[in-house]
Amino acid sequence: MNIRDLRESAGLTQGGLAMELGVGQSTVAMWENGTNVPRASLLPKLAEVLHCSIDDLYAASTDVQEGV
Numbered sequence: 001m002n003i004r005d006l007r008e009s010a011g012l013t014q015g016g017l018a019m020e021l022g023v024g025q026s027t028v029a030m031w032e033n034g035t036n037v038p039r040a041s042l043l044p045k046l047a048e049v050l051h052c053s054i055d056d057l058y059a060a061s062t063d064v065q066e067g068v
Helices: 003-009 014-021 025-033 040-050 054-066
Strands: none
Touching: 003 025, 003 040, 003 054, 014 025, 014 040, 040 054
């Protein structure tokens, strides 16, 4: 599962997730396409909002970077 899948499972748009985290929508888009990864300081809140663990987020980021 990648960040996009986790976000969609949580019923959020990119803009909605961005607002929850205090980042720009383009930042979320970059996470989803593998251009960038979330800052470590955002991981606890991101996991909470997406209803997953930080380990799930790490796996999601790795999947995108490897093209899975």
